[in-house]
Amino acid sequence: MNGLPMSPQVFAILGALIEEKLGIHYGPLDKDLLGDKIAMRAVEAGFDSLLDYYYYLRYDPAGEAEFDALADVLVVGETYLFRELDQLEALVRDVLLPLAEAGGPRRPRIWSAACATGEEPYSIAMCLADRGLLHQVEIVASDLSTRSLAAARAGAYGPRALRSQVKVPPFAWRFLQKNGERIVVSEEIRKAVDFRRINLLDGDSIGKIGFFDVIVCRNVLIYFQDSTARRVIDMLTGALFPSGALLVGVSESLLRLGTALRCEERGGAFVYRKAG
Template sequence: MSWTYERAPVLSDSQFAMWSQLLELRVGISLGQHQRQFLQSQVSMRMRELGEESFSDYFHKVTDAPNAQLEWAILIDRLVVKETTFFRHKPSLNFVGQHLQERLARGAAKSSYDIWSLACASGEEPYSLAMVANECYRQASQGPNFSITATDVSRVALALAKSACYPERKLEFVPQSYRKKYFVENSAGQFQFQHPVTERMCFSCGNILNLDDMPMFEFDVIFCQNLLVYFQQELRKKLLDSLVEKLKPGAILVIGLGEVTTWVNDAVERVQRADVQAYIKSADNN
């Protein structure tokens, strides 16, 4: 069979079910029928690169064959890497800034202010959080004392994040003053995030389904937007319960608007704002 001249194979009902079950088992992603074409095109593209002709044979290559783990890592990069920009949802970022400003104003942030950016993709979100936090400390006339842990399941996305080099279109919502302060344009017209604040950032590979293997310390902010939407409702609630356990007293959990509607956890209270979906953990002398 020649991929150059033949049509790509069509994903059958049973094969779609097989691949969907694998994705849900390994990374929690639940695919609907409307995403069938996306799955077929992405898997087919990788099969073409390898000269594979059968979805079932390729399924074996990512599950049972030698080097299956490596091939799975390559494929999952194609399936989960999301397009994003800096300051994608300003109300949520502003809320984090307000939370930190209040802590600084009452002298409650003497220890490190620790932020976790979950599903950080190519890095725009954690760098946005870094700029917000750094400006809060500057406005309070205090030296920066914060850390940002950024995790994603995609090693390719993490490599892009660590390179910190972006096309101008990604900076559409970055204030001009921040552009001048945090970015340097290179000879190729790309913008390099270049600031000492990067010393306070750590990027690492992690799967939200394996939270026990992810950062063990507690955070002041867990920022988890546009990730839960890929999971079934019951799994979303279980993951949120687990994230609450990783919050410091008085800390906040920020998720995407509408990602959960009926979740309740006695340890947190939803923030009463229409433009942000966030929860604050009960404080103990914080």
């Protein structure tokens, strides 16, 4: 517990500010959780009142930089190597492989959006490398958290990056090395991923990274209200080439959001396809 109390009123205005800036929704049952996270950062920044901290974030010219530091505390970094592997293998085999073999004028582009500490794009890169496609596909990965991106670029993880319940493909050990309790991603795989800092609510930032044949945005929409999720999906759809594919988490569905994308089954995985 923290020493800075959060009244219902302060919870409401801080929660609204966070949802406005990050899209993350905190309901009434999340008050204590949010209060502890914000108070930890507020104390580090020298504040003894959460209301004063709110005013600083909202109105002070330096508040934007402090909000970036708060975002590092708030964003969910739960991820691991080869999460939902069957889905990734189907994506590589049935979507990216045909694109690469078509031999068009450019390399197919894939974007791992909200990639946290990078395990997802590295998993995709290893799946591509196993098929000899690593250098035939351009991989962009992004997150909002500067701290997570620093960890992603380093490519060195603790033992929780490989979960006991996850099927680790045999080819993975060509690209992973154990160093004590650390799991280190090979330089070849690390160099293949272009990490960027992007807020999924910022259409200008999304526009600057160009168009993609595939966007992977898994286990992210669950933290948004439907209105925010629709807004994000609309921007991601706009970043797809015609006939481009969007992949969300296996437990997520876009059907209730009424998007313009059509749902298709590819090798046991569901993808959402933009009209061509």
